[in-house]
Amino acid sequence: MADNSSGDSAERRVGGADPDHPSRERKSSLQQSKDRSKWNLLLIPAIVIPLLVPLYNRVEPTLFGWPFFYWGQLACIALGVATTSLVYQKTKTRKDPDVGWASEATERRWS
Amino acid sequence: MDGIKKTELIIFIGFFLLVTVIGFYAARWRRPTDLLHLDEWGLGGRNFGSWVTWFLVGGDLYTAYTFVAVPALMFGAGAAGFFAVPYTIVLYPIFFLILIRLWSVSHVRGYVTPADFVRARFDSPTMALLIAITGIVATMPYIALQLIGIEAVLKTMGVEGEIPIVAAFAILALYTYTSGLRAPALIAFVKDILIYLTIIMAVIVIPAKLGGWDFIFGAAEEKFGSGSGILLPQTGQLQYATLALGSALALFLYPHSITAVLASRNRDVIKRNMSALPAYSLALGLLALLGFMAIAAGTEPVGGDNNTIVPALLESQFPDWFAGVAFAAIGIGALVPAAIMSIAAANLFTRNIYKEYFVKDATPRQEARVAKVSSLVVKAGALLVIIFIDPQFSIDLQLIGGVIILQTLPAVAIGLFTRWFHRWALIAGWVAGMGIGMLMLYNIQRIDPATGEVIRAHFGGSAFSLSKLGFDTPTPIYTGFVAIAVNLLVTVIATFILRAMKQPEGTDSTRLEDYFADEDDPRVQELALGIGEGERVVGAAKGGRADDR
Numbered sequence: 001m002a003d004n005s006s007g008d009s010a011e012r013r014v015g016g017a018d019p020d021h022p023s024r025e026r027k028s029s030l031q032q033s034k035d036r037s038k039w040n041l042l043l044i045p046a047i048v049i050p051l052l053v054p055l056y057n058r059v060e061p062t063l064f065g066w067p068f069f070y071w072g073q074l075a076c077i078a079l080g081v082a083t084t085s086l087v088y089q090k091t092k093t094r095k096d097p098d099v100g101w102a103s104e105a106t107e108r109r110w111s
Numbered sequence: 112m113d114g115i116k117k118t119e120l121i122i123f124i125g126f127f128l129l130v131t132v133i134g135f136y137a138a139r140w141r142r143p144t145d146l147l148h149l150d151e152w153g154l155g156g157r158n159f160g161s162w163v164t165w166f167l168v169g170g171d172l173y174t175a176y177t178f179v180a181v182p183a184l185m186f187g188a189g190a191a192g193f194f195a196v197p198y199t200i201v202l203y204p205i206f207f208l209i210l211i212r213l214w215s216v217s218h219v220r221g222y223v224t225p226a227d228f229v230r231a232r233f234d235s236p237t238m239a240l241l242i243a244i245t246g247i248v249a250t251m252p253y254i255a256l257q258l259i260g261i262e263a264v265l266k267t268m269g270v271e272g273e274i275p276i277v278a279a280f281a282i283l284a285l286y287t288y289t290s291g292l293r294a295p296a297l298i299a300f301v302k303d304i305l306i307y308l309t310i311i312m313a314v315i316v317i318p319a320k321l322g323g324w325d326f327i328f329g330a331a332e333e334k335f336g337s338g339s340g341i342l343l344p345q346t347g348q349l350q351y352a353t354l355a356l357g358s359a360l361a362l363f364l365y366p367h368s369i370t371a372v373l374a375s376r377n378r379d380v381i382k383r384n385m386s387a388l389p390a391y392s393l394a395l396g397l398l399a400l401l402g403f404m405a406i407a408a409g410t411e412p413v414g415g416d417n418n419t420i421v422p423a424l425l426e427s428q429f430p431d432w433f434a435g436v437a438f439a440a441i442g443i444g445a446l447v448p449a450a451i452m453s454i455a456a457a458n459l460f461t462r463n464i465y466k467e468y469f470v471k472d473a474t475p476r477q478e479a480r481v482a483k484v485s486s487l488v489v490k491a492g493a494l495l496v497i498i499f500i501d502p503q504f505s506i507d508l509q510l511i512g513g514v515i516i517l518q519t520l521p522a523v524a525i526g527l528f529t530r531w532f533h534r535w536a537l538i539a540g541w542v543a544g545m546g547i548g549m550l551m552l553y554n555i556q557r558i559d560p561a562t563g564e565v566i567r568a569h570f571g572g573s574a575f576s577l578s579k580l581g582f583d584t585p586t587p588i589y590t591g592f593v594a595i596a597v598n599l600l601v602t603v604i605a606t607f608i609l610r611a612m613k614q615p616e617g618t619d620s621t622r623l624e625d626y627f628a629d630e631d632d633p634r635v636q637e638l639a640l641g642i643g644e645g646e647r648v649v650g651a652a653k654g655g656r657a658d659d660r
Contacts, residue, residue: 043207052352073196077396080392084203
């Protein structure tokens with residue numbers, strides 16, 4: 001298979017622009033991958049907030065006898081679940097024909 | 112100790128036998144066309160759906176040692192032990208963003224290990240070898256720690272000596288050998304049901320028995336000093352946050368996490384799981400509080416070993432039969448990750464050492480055979496570590512393990528996004544990060560908080576005082592964090608230098624679209640080898656293309 005040796009320099013830079021590539025599908029797939037990444041930004045608060053210790057390193061308010069330090073961090077789990085679920089719903093490929101680009105593009109190439 | 116606790120032991124052994132049967136049966140589960148292929152033995156056919164993946168990854172990441180050690184840390188050190196919660200929260204968005212690309216490129220190119228990826232991406236067998244060795248070295252003590260988890264349970268039941276552990280591990284080794292990744296995947300169902308049952312019971316029954324959560328937190332506050340005893344001290348916050356983040360980054364680089372993720376069927380399975388897996392973090396958070404419950408209940412660890420605090424608490428609070436169930440949960444909880452870890456280490460050895468340096472044209476059959484045997488070797492090694500070396504040593508190694516596995520971050524994780532780093536710069540960065548990390552860990556003392564005495568002169572923990580680096584502050588930071596920062600810095604500088612010197616960068620054998628590929632995409636290996644190789648084609652047909660949609 002020729003693919004193993006080809007790899008022009010533009011291709012190697014993942015995420016970079018791909019101006020020289022002749023195929024139109026290829027360009028549109030890049031565009032779509034960028035669209036997808038916008039939803040992914042939602043994951044950043046889910047990574048950052050649980051690490052901001054001063055936010056939750058306190059006793060008050062307590063909940064069922066739990067200091068905030070403990071229940072606040074467990075509440076962050078809900079934040080994580082909410083954001084990852086939302087991003088999953090928005091970026092899943094199965095029910096969204098538009099996002100099935102990768103398979104289409106490669107299928108065409110190989111067939 | 113008052114002899115062997117019969118009821119608990121009988122129930123424990125009963126569950127152990129049950130999972131043994133399941134482990135051997137697993138070879139026939141999801142009926143592989145041929146188990147003698149690394150994709151089948153080592154990755155369960157790369158075909159696990161959402162449910163199996165949830166149990167498998169959960170069973171893999173939340174190990175018995177976690178269940179034993181986190182509450183023990185809470186018992187011994189208070190709030191700092193709760194870092195496991197933010198650690199396992201930030202883990203999933205990171206998985207979501209990064210590992211999904213690794214899944215795609217591995218799916219298309221047929222990679223089994225992270226080192227396979229690095230080799231192809233950076234055209235550097237040397238870096239791949241370093242990744243493989245790092246992975247194996249970091250995984251071994253982790254397996255040994257699972258044994259410590261089983262040992263803690265056995266000790267509490269009054270069972271002493273090495274023979275029971277050797278027997279348990281021999282059985283585990285045998286069914287892992289025959290069934291591969293399918294065994295832990297199937298056993299994980301039992302493990303998790305038992306774990307959740309135990310936690311729910313513990314959280315409902317114990318606080319009610321002890322007199323409520325107020326009393327539990329009150330007891331902890333009393334133990335750790337009034338005022339902020341159950342909070343982090345001002346100086347402990349940076350260590351807490353960096354340890355949580357560093358551990359999360361380390362965990363997803365561990366070969367066993369990657370193995371479990373690569374075994375899933377498609378991208379959506381992984382994504383869906385990243386939003387469902389935090390259920391385990393909730394369980395872990397509740398479990399961590401068992402450490403405080405033990406304080407409130409006045410539980411004493413067996414033989415002064417803090418790791419027995421959870422089993423000892425459960426023993427004292429539950430009726431015998433349920434304590435037996437809980438012990439089985441912890442014991443089986445050790446078997447699942449130990450099996451996956453040994454498979455991951457075996458995959459690394461087979462693909463990146465055996466095939467790379469010994470038998471370059473190994474067939475899939477040979478690969479599978481070598482992997483099966485090396486999984487036995489890995490487990491035997493872990494067993495020897497436990498038997499002949501002080502258990503404290505494996506805890507130290509595990510501490511080191513987190514720091515060293517982090518050093519693969521630039522090549523494995525950042526490499527999924529960019530190939531900007533020069534392959535030789537990655538090696539330089541790895542060497543620098545590894546060196547600094549080891550040096551720092553070596554220089555960390557453990558000091559008894561009460562007396563101020565030095566308990567251990569070296570490898571006393573992972574919190575490194577910034578004052579030793581010349582900063583005027585008593586605040587410590589997680590060692591791995593500094594080591595990876597040094598690693599990245601060296602990698603970047605070396606890349607600039609090597610670029611300027613026009614050193615050859617090698618060829619990337621992956622393509623941009625590989626990183627977004629999904630289940631239905633054809634796999635390069637199949638297309639390349641398909642006609643000559645019957646096994647591969649059969650595997651591909653089963654791997655499912657358009658027909659199962």
